[in-house]
Amino acid sequence: MSRNLLQNFRGARALIVASGEGGIDTLESVLGKLGLVVARADVPEAGRHLDLALVEERADLLFIDGDLDSVLPCDLGAARTPPVPVIGLVGIEAPGRLKALMNQGATAFLRKPVYAGAVYTTLFLGVNQYLLRKEMASELNAQQDRRRRRKAVIKTILLLMEEHHVDDDEAYVMLRRDSMRRRQSLEDYCEDYISGRSKLTASSPEAEPRTAARR
Amino acid sequence: MFSTTGPYSTVAGAMLNGALLAVSEIGEAGPVELVPVVVDPGGDLSRYTALSGQLLAEGVRHVVGCYTSSSRKEVIPCFEKHDGILWYPSHYEGFESADNVVYTGAAPNQHILPLIDYLMSTFGDRAFCVGSNYIWAWENSRILRETVTARGGTVVAERYLPVGETDLRKLVDAVIEARPSFVFSSLIGVSGLAFLSALRHACLARGIDQPGTMPVASCNLSEPDLDELEPEARDGHISSSVYFSALRNPVNDAFVSRHAAAYPSAPLTSADAEASYIAVKLLAGALAEAGTDEILAVKAAVARQRLAAPQGDVWVDAETMHLHLTPRIGRSRGTEFDIIREEPVPIRPDPYLVRSAPTDSWFASAPRLRVAK
Structure with missing residues (x-):
């Protein structure tokens, strides 16, 4: 989570999907002052959604009016990460409307009628929260992937213990050292080892100088 | 009002x-x-x-x-x-x-950015930021820090004092110990004047050529301030401003x-x-x-x-x-400033620094070009 927070949004393309009232003109004018390129999208017909692929192609940021029926499909997954940041425009402040905006991936809200002094804060929050959320989601995916592959790690440790007559701690040290040497993740290395694509480069941990990784 | x-x-x-x-x-x-x-x-x-x-x-x-x-x-x-x-x-x-x-x-693109250009090209790249503890100093220091760091310089310290504070001995000692290339001051009113006096005296006592080797630069030092300063502390301060009396x-x-x-x-x-x-x-x-x-x-x-x-x-x-x-840089002499740099034409205001600062292109990180062959 070392990402710098963004503060200059010049050149970003904002797409506004709104019913046309509630200070949307103010929103457009402030976004213009902040250097964004603003466009209005047609409101999708009842029961239809914006095409996500098209959104990604046309916009870097989406403002969605919570008073409209779902503009984006609400099946964005547990992390609720749409292809671009979504900022919810809140007219009717009812839990149902707010929930619908959250489900469409909104990471910030802007009350209607839009107050000029609130736009930058919302933009700042919405974009940075989206990027953090995306980063966390990809981190989580990576962790889950490693969890799925821990069977290969256990299996490799057992193989090494048998082949090299070492205990589990030493086998793990050997594994770590060799995977690092090959610039592979432990899991990738183990999978290669089991499938015979990779062999240990050092016969025993004692052959190498002790490192901080040794326990 | x-x-x-x-x-x-x-x-x-x-x-x-x-x-x-x-x-x-x-x-x-x-x-x-x-x-x-x-x-x-x-x-x-x-x-x-x-x-x-x-x-x-x-x-x-x-x-x-x-x-x-x-x-x-x-x-x-x-x-x-x-x-x-x-x-x-x-x-x-x-x-x-x-x-x-x-x-x-x-706006900031008309005062602080031209000042940073001048300071880094003339005195070096180690900045010490001092300021009165409110938004003017916080934001100026932030803009300076981001710009100086992006150009490979460093901010050696940032210190904030309450508006109206005039006991500046500790701050002056910290500045002299750090020996920055320049001091960027967003101290306002009596604090700013007290700082200029205290730093000048401390440097004179130690034989340091303060205006020549460690000048104080500011976007809020003006002719009335110089008038209030004691005469021996008036010369050699750098000020960025769109107007000078001279x-x-x-x-x-x-x-x-x-x-x-x-x-x-x-x-x-x-x-x-x-x-x-x-x-x-x-x-x-x-x-x-x-x-x-x-x-x-x-x-x-x-x-x-x-x-x-x-x-x-x-x-x-x-x-x-x-x-x-029209941005200008002045150096104080007596109760006036000598104008040492000047933009040739008026500069368009950029209050959000959207045109003057590097863009954070989160959207540009995803390549939009496709390999054709």
Whole structure:
């Protein structure tokens, strides 16, 4: 989570999907002052959604009016990460409307009628929260992937213990050292080892100088 | 509405003088008649809102005033509620563009960015930031830190003191110990003056050529400040400003001499005095063109105003309601500044630094080009 927070949004393309009232003109004018390129999208017909692929192609940021029926499909997954940041425009402040905006991936809200002094804060929050959320989601995916592959790690440790007559701690040290040497993740290395694509480069941990990784 | 008493009364007094000078000139030559109502919040934040509310309730629709950003931010909701316009005549840190404010002082791309260019190309890349503990100093230090770091320099320290603090021994010791290439000061009022004196004396006592090797640079050091400084601490400070009293052109010559005639015991004209003078002149021009003091009409008219000001031509940027102004760098000598750098033309205001700072392209990180073969 070392990402710098963004503060200059010049050149970003904002797409506004709104019913046309509630200070949307103010929103457009402030976004213009902040250097964004603003466009209005047609409101999708009842029961239809914006095409996500098209959104990604046309916009870097989406403002969605919570008073409209779902503009984006609400099946964005547990992390609720749409292809671009979504900022919810809140007219009717009812839990149902707010929930619908959250489900469409909104990471910030802007009350209607839009107050000029609130736009930058919302933009700042919405974009940075989206990027953090995306980063966390990809981190989580990576962790889950490693969890799925821990069977290969256990299996490799057992193989090494048998082949090299070492205990589990030493086998793990050997594994770590060799995977690092090959610039592979432990899991990738183990999978290669089991499938015979990779062999240990050092016969025993004692052959190498002790490192901080040794326990 | 200027705090002509309180911790930053020197500069606020100069601003009031600049505004009243313009009022009297307009009284003599038109195009409208202005009746000034003068109030003094005394540097007390809560009094700003109370006085603004009172003025607007009494039918005043246009208020020229505020010096600190904290006071401006405090009163803006009041102007929005009562449909008034605040004519804000001071350089400030940017990141604002309120509908009910016309900004006649410099935006950050017109003061701090040119200053950083000058300092890094002349003195080196190690900065020490000091400031009064409020938004002006925080944001200026942030802009400086980001710009200096992006260019490979470092900020060796940042120190903030309460507004009005004058015990600066520890701060001065820390600066001398760090030996930066320059000190960037956003200390205001009495703190700024006390710092310049204390640092100068400490360096003289240690045989350090402070102006030559560790100058203090600021975006808020003006002629009235130098006037208040003790003589041995006056020379060699760097100031970034769109106006210096020493500018030689017919409009400024007239401004300086009328100012001297109107306020014989006051210090020289300064950037904040000039911005206040410009604010009143633009207000009068917009009122004349609009034919009413109603704010929508005045706002539409002000966007078309252009003025031969003491600093040179200035005009309004309709999008942000800030002015095109001419950045300059001065070095203090006595109670004046020698102008050592100057932009050839007025620079468009960029209050959010969207054009002047690197863009954070989160969207550009995903490649949009496809490999064709």
